Amino acid sequence: MTISFEGRVAIVTGAGGGLGRAYALELAKRGAKVVVNDLGGARDGSGHSDAALKVVEEIEAMGGEAMSNGGSVSEYEQMVEMVARAKERWGGVHVLINNAGILRDKSFTKMEPADFEMVVRVHLIGSAFATKACWDLMREQNYGRILMTASSTGLFGNFGQANYGAAKLGLAGLTKTLYLEGAKNNIKVNTLAPVAATRMTEDIFPEEAFKLFGPENVVPAALYLVSEDSPTNAIVGAGAGGYHSAWVTMNKGVLLPPAERTVEGFAANWDKISDRAGDFVPQSGAEQSAVIIAQLQAAMKG
Numbered sequence: 001m002t003i004s005f006e007g008r009v010a011i012v013t014g015a016g017g018g019l020g021r022a023y024a025l026e027l028a029k030r031g032a033k034v035v036v037n038d039l040g041g042a043r044d045g046s047g048h049s050d051a052a053l054k055v056v057e058e059i060e061a062m063g064g065e066a067m068s069n070g071g072s073v074s075e076y077e078q079m080v081e082m083v084a085r086a087k088e089r090w091g092g093v094h095v096l097i098n099n100a101g102i103l104r105d106k107s108f109t110k111m112e113p114a115d116f117e118m119v120v121r122v123h124l125i126g127s128a129f130a131t132k133a134c135w136d137l138m139r140e141q142n143y144g145r146i147l148m149t150a151s152s153t154g155l156f157g158n159f160g161q162a163n164y165g166a167a168k169l170g171l172a173g174l175t176k177t178l179y180l181e182g183a184k185n186n187i188k189v190n191t192l193a194p195v196a197a198t199r200m201t202e203d204i205f206p207e208e209a210f211k212l213f214g215p216e217n218v219v220p221a222a223l224y225l226v227s228e229d230s231p232t233n234a235i236v237g238a239g240a241g242g243y244h245s246a247w248v249t250m251n252k253g254v255l256l257p258p259a260e261r262t263v264e265g266f267a268a269n270w271d272k273i274s275d276r277a278g279d280f281v282p283q284s285g286a287e288q289s290a291v292i293i294a295q296l297q298a299a300m301k302g
Ligand SMILES: NC(=O)c1ccc[n+]([C@@H]2O[C@H](COP(=O)([O-])OP(=O)(O)OC[C@H]3O[C@@H](n4cnc5c(N)ncnc54)[C@H](O)[C@@H]3O)[C@@H](O)[C@H]2O)c1
Pocket: 013, 014, 015, 016, 017, 018, 019, 020, 037, 038, 039, 040, 041, 042, 043, 045, 051, 071, 072, 073, 074, 098, 099, 100, 101, 102, 122, 126, 149, 150, 151, 152, 193, 194, 195, 196, 197, 198, 199, 200, 201
């Protein structure tokens, strides 16, 4: 079955190159009208260029429809204006891929507070702003597909990327609340952790690996996660043809009797508290309290 985006309007932020460009081209090939957003800066976020315009020209050259937008995701008013233009020209916005990003890597010891703030501002605040700018429209339409771009750094950590990792796990957290709030209006929200050879990784990957990790390998995962029949609240990893899922899990832990609720009691029970046997994937934060209440009820009965 072909997965079509005919009749859909999609915004891809940071689509002037790398992964975003690959998403924009494939969305357009499959019939979407695409807003190609990119302020066209350098890898660290400085400067501007017409990168978005070039991708629009590529889409038009293959017979697709696109418009460029040079707004910065970290400026809310610019995101509101971008969404207003898309609505004015094409009548709605159905898909948002939050992809824009920058890097300012340094060990935490050497990292300037301003570099921490800037990276969080582009990835986390920027994705929240672009999403907020689309949100009411998606609710009115009773249709929205939103993808947050996280990273293995956010999910699992990486030396030298404290700012980036904090922002990226924040995006997985944003997904987890928005999927709940969007559900009744058919808004689905997912998180992607890509691995791809782009300018962001050109000095990280060895040359041979760089060839294997073309951005086109991430496109199937990204587009499925914003398609009509997408799951919601998934965390998916993709790169070089490898596709997998990740979860935030919790175990059942223990309910300690009042006498053992001491630092020493906690320490004595650490093996049980940290044992992964029987862990599960809570579907909302309320499940943490639900587990405790169930344990309290069982203890009262027993
Ligand atoms: N390449 C990887 O292996 C990898 C791994 C994990 C996560 N990611 C994430 O994937 C996304 C795409 O990265 P990429 O590898 O294609 O790198 P890239 O540098 O080619 O793409 C990022 C794009 O975002 C744009 N951008 C930066 N700040 C912006 C802003 N304020 N407003 C609008 N656009 C802005 C840049 O101009 C650039 O074109 C990023 O969020 C990145 O963190 C990439």
